[in-house]
Amino acid sequence: LKEVQKNYSQGWQDIGKVNGKQYGVYYKAANKSLIWYNAKVFENAGAKEPTTWKDLLTTAQAVYDSGVTPFSVPGADGWPLTDWFENVYLSQAGPEKYDQLAQHKIKWTDPSVKQALQTLAQIWGKKDYLAGGQDGALQTEFPNSVTQTFTGGDQPKAAMIYEGDFVQVNIGETKAKVGTDAKVFPFPAVGSTAPVVSGGDAAVVLKDSKAAQALMTFLASPDAATIQAELGGYLSPNKNVAISAYPNSVQQKIAKSLIASGDDFRFDMSDQAPQAFGGTPGKGEWKDLQDFLKNPGDVAGAQAALEKDAAAAYGSGS
Known part of the structure; x- marks a missing residue:
């Protein structure tokens, strides 16, 4: 002890x-608060490692203007989408709200969830910012989302992939070298503090x-x-x-x-949730965020679906 x-x-x-x-x-x-990037693409675009969400959007636009799609999002797997949400929500709403939502002490219809989804939609809602657009992202599994970011020289399918330190394992399946070809920066601050x-x-x-x-x-x-x-x-x-x-x-x-x-x-918030909500393919939060990725304009619909599924999984006493 x-x-x-x-x-x-x-x-x-x-x-x-x-x-x-x-x-x-x-x-x-x-x-699980890291964004990995293709160093050659950033160099060609004159892009810098961002420290705020606003900077991330600026960086994404610079990459897009250079002729490379900014993000690879593994939408075929629900769990990376929950991680995207958690980073935005923790930084924007703060640790106290994060704990409350993790325990379902506040509802997914809360305004703080609306704000986080609207923020996510600034990237997920831009077809040109996602490798393959929303439809392509929903067909991309996690391992391929990494490898397609670090193959193709300075013209890969995407410039950045968000996920944890374990991304290195999948980078190892390519010819890219971590630290030179593949670099990383902390998930940018959406609110006052980076998550x-x-x-x-x-x-x-x-x-x-x-x-x-x-x-x-x-x-x-x-x-x-x-x-x-x-x-x-x-x-x-x-x-x-x-x-x-x-x-x-x-x-x-x-x-x-x-x-x-x-x-x-x-x-990780979804790891704290009942499995029926936070850890089952095709159900609960995984499915609801996949539906939101498909239709990022429907924030209210996503919130309603998330709350319905959360209430059923946590039980009426939550």
């Missing part, structure tokens, strides 16, 4: 607790013993995470792991962004 308290922010401690007791240590994290949405994997003790305590103490230490960090393809929420432990500048940038968020990060 002391090792957890020493090395983890309060937010990471809390999500490993049940009724105030520490059962889990988040050994591995995912930073950090995370996921992760926890080590959990269900039966206490000296051996279990020793293992958990080690896993919660900077030593354990540093060994893994140096191997690459890994991200730790342990704030006392040196950023220099990560093997390249891209990994270091991703880790720095996660740790800098302190307690302001939020765990």
Whole structure:
């Protein structure tokens, strides 16, 4: 417990607790607030890494004007669409509203949801900004959404792909090199603060013993995470792991962004929801956001569908 308290922010401690007791240590994290881009396309377009949503729209237009479609959106998979929404909503509405919506303490018909969907529509609603338009996006699965951004030299099907640090795995299937051909920037601030949405994997003790305590103490230490960090393809929420432990500048940038968020990060909202709403293909939030991508002008219709499905999944007591 002391090792957890020493090395983890309060937010990471809390999500490993049940009724105030520490059962889990988040050994591995995912930073799901990143936008990866084709460096050559940005260079040709004279585009810069944006820090605000307004800047992102400006960057997208510069890329479009250079002759490349700005975004690759994997609409055939519902989960990346929920991640898009969560980043916009967390930054725009703030952590308190995010928590309330995650627990269905406010409805999806809330004005804050309307504002987030309207903001998303500034990209999703522009056919020319999406590889293949809305119809093409809805037929594009996640792995291909990444590879089509980093194949084709300086004329790929799209310049940018939003998703977490695990995008690197799919970039590895192309000839593009992370850090030179493929670069990354944090999801831009829509409101006053840039969002950090995370996921992760926890080590959990269900039966206490000296051996279990020793293992958990080690896993919660900077030593354990540093060994893994140096191997690459890994991200730790342990704030006392040196950023220099990560093997390249891209990994270091991703880790720095996660740790800098302190307690302001939020765990993936759809992962907190009942599976019927937040985690089932063709149903609930996944389907409703796919329908919204298909028809981004119907914000009210999307809100009504989301609320209907959420109410059914969470139960009338929510």
